[in-house]
Amino acid sequence: MTTDNWKEIKAACEAALPADVVAFIAKHQGTEHSESRLIAILHMVQAATGYLSKEQMNAVAQLAQIPLAKVTGVATFYHYFRLQPRGKHMINVCLGTACYVKGADKIGQRLMSDLGIQFGETTKDGLFSLESTRCLGTCGLAPVVMVDEQVHGPVAPGDVAAILNKFTKNGQ
Numbered sequence: 001m002t003t004d005n006w007k008e009i010k011a012a013c014e015a016a017l018p019a020d021v022v023a024f025i026a027k028h029q030g031t032e033h034s035e036s037r038l039i040a041i042l043h044m045v046q047a048a049t050g051y052l053s054k055e056q057m058n059a060v061a062q063l064a065q066i067p068l069a070k071v072t073g074v075a076t077f078y079h080y081f082r083l084q085p086r087g088k089h090m091i092n093v094c095l096g097t098a099c100y101v102k103g104a105d106k107i108g109q110r111l112m113s114d115l116g117i118q119f120g121e122t123t124k125d126g127l128f129s130l131e132s133t134r135c136l137g138t139c140g141l142a143p144v145v146m147v148d149e150q151v152h153g154p155v156a157p158g159d160v161a162a163i164l165n166k167f168t169k170n171g172q
């Protein structure tokens with residue numbers, strides 16, 4: 001930001017956030033912002049825009065008068081906050097107990113290796129986002145991987161390439 005003028009900074013920050021978030025922050029102005037309230041604010045931002053951009057986190061910090069390091073610290077600590085836009089296809093690896101004991105971690109590692117990303121990230125081409133999840137309720141198919149709404153299981157690390165190919169071959 002290139003101005004010291006608070007009015008301009010405030011207006012830019014307000015423009016970067018959904019109106020309900022701006023109103024929520026304003027409503028609680030002057031009271032101490034607890035971590036739980038900060039989490040609620042970040043949830044509202046993510047619900048509206050799908051992820052938390054640097055610009056949005058900075059706007060929250062400015063408007064709520066919270067150090068930016070605290071905002072980014074909370075956003076990166078909790079795995080349910082996304083710091084990048086969602087990919088076209090969402091891959092969820094179940095790390096629930098039944099899947100975990102059947103090697104879900106190895107499937108996660110293969111996915112990270114093949115996609116070149118970590119959990120919580122999106123591939124550079126925007127095609128895939130990778131997440132982990134709790135029990136999907138299909139333990140009989142463990143270990144399972146859900147791509148968009150479709151459950152695959154039981155999945156072995158060697159099946160990962162074929163699953164990804166379905167989406168990359170046709171550029172779907």
Ligand code: FES
Binds near residue numbers: 135137140
């Ligand atoms: S633990 Fe993975 S589906 Fe239940």
